[in-house]
Amino acid sequence: MTTNREKTFSVGKYLVSPLTRLTPTGAYAPSVSIRSGQGRATHDRVFRFVVRFPTREGARRYATEQGLLWLQQAASDTATH
DSSP states (O other): OOEEEOOOEEETTEEEEEEEEEOTTSOEEEEEEEEESOGGGOEEEEEEOSOOBSSHHHHHHHHHHHHHHHHHHHHHHHHHO
């Protein structure tokens, strides 16, 4: 199984990297890496999703949307605390 790193982009202090992987059944599995910090202070969260897609593009889009939703939630949580 090959994991494809899709186009990485920045959102504020975060680097978002959608990932797709072709499963043995021929479906695509999405995941997303959300990284912050630099050097030894780097923190990387990786989310893997159970949902599968018939196309790589569908999996990429889902991973991107979920990464952005997580960032919105994290921003909302820090704003209220």
